[in-house]
Amino acid sequence: MKLDALWVAFYTIVLREVRRFTRIWPQTLLPPAVTMTLYFIIFGNLIGSRIGEMGGFNYMQFIVPGLIMMAVITNSYANVVSSFFSMKFQRSIEELLVSPVPNWVILAGYVTGGMARGLGIGVIVTALSLAFTQLSIHSFPMVVVTVFLTSALFALGGFINAMLATKFDDISIVPTFVLTPLTYLGGVFYSIDMLPGFWQGVSMANPILYMVNGFRFGILGVSDVNPFVSLGMILFFIVVLAFVALRMLERGKGIRH
């Protein structure tokens, strides 16, 4: 396919994804907005006022970057895993398989679709947070790069999960038993400085900690880890997951007999 045809194919996949999650907005856009508002009210306003400062900021300001990142991560992942698995389930994936779209364009299209939802939710949550606290940005490039790369990484994770899934249960196992615990233990609600030495060491093995802190550094200028180490790790995992996803597509894992 020529370059302009590849662009049309890519754009078509992204448009289809955006159309899908905006068509079912009560299931995709509304719940994270409601959940995050509750977090802001309960943890930020009610409990946060008794906690005091953390890292030199009031508790609400401290948790906002983590909550934004949590929303971006879960929605980037959820969009791709549910959309791609539904296509497998309904067999409409065959529309793509019979067409001349190369695998890397299929992957790029789905990942971009997942990012569109993740980042869209990120914008909604950020706007909601402004009703509860004031945000100033320490490093705009760091904010943008971290949130874009993290969104891409988890969209890739969602894609691999969807390729491996054979039933609907399989697409909720990773978000429920892996993503949620790692996000909660990834320093969204606390600084790891508060933990005993051993648990600080354990927390350093949690990849989400680096993403949350990289993003927090971009907004507040404080972080538990070196923000450039965070970016390096995200990039490394993107390369690995993209390679795995492309190999799966090539072999037709779960989509070709």
Added chain:
Amino acid sequence: MTNALEIEGLTKTYGDGFQALKGIDLHVREGDFFALLGPNGAGKSTTLGIVCSLVNKTAGKVRVFGHDIDTNLADAKLNLGVVPQEFNFNQFEKVFDIVTTQAGYYGIPLSRASVSAEKYLKKLGLWDKRNTPARMLSGGMKRRLMIARALVHEPKLLILDEPTAGVDIELRRSMWTFLEEMNREGTTIILTTHYLEEAEALCRNIAIIDHGKILKHTSKRELLQQLSVETFVLDTEKELSGVPELEDVTCRINDESALEVDVEKGQALNTVFAQLDQLGIKVVSMRTKANRLEELFIRMVEENAVEARKNVEGAA
């Protein structure tokens, strides 16, 4: 003339060890209307699945208009439109979106895709339903939607797997007319069907596949010439009191005013009519008893089954 499809030594063994295709060879000429026939599980859908990249082949070569699917898959796919047996579109999307999205996968921008979608949705009587979610369509409309979707990028080869399954007679006839028109305009068509009447009415060339092997690959005319006896049903003006005695012809009474006559290959029907005329029996209409292709098909598949059983017994 170029071949629209060439298959050489195609084999497929599934993960559980089942050998669905045992080295088949097949070619379909450009402009042909071709039928791939076979009983359930014979290997029809596997063959077409490999051509359309929905199934990974184990060995062999497949070329679509000369483009090898191993080395030039994108060009092979550009020439191909596929109508699968099962509905495989997103049931929640609108008809127009389904067709234009498919065009987008072929690199056709929305402006051009919209024109092409309108053309085929109108031809297939779905234009009024363009803003309807696919799940709201009837079974026949869903089948036509899949045809419109397969044609939106104007492929040179259209593959249809059981296109009229579960479709009422009126709609089936209108789909036949549409496919004949597409074929006249130059699209090569390959179809699989269980309705052998459909293959006999539409196709010029036929392959019969069973147990992963091609049993016959020839023209419809040549295939039908293999019939040694053909049975005609003659409707008579008056009720028959008994079986008329006819020279060199076997006949029996079908019902009181219909006579079944077995006519051997090369035997003139005139002699039958002359004898009936002498007996004062007036024939008012005539039809073939069974679908001729169906008779041949059943015979070939049965012979193949007998041979397979012998081989198994021999091996034991």
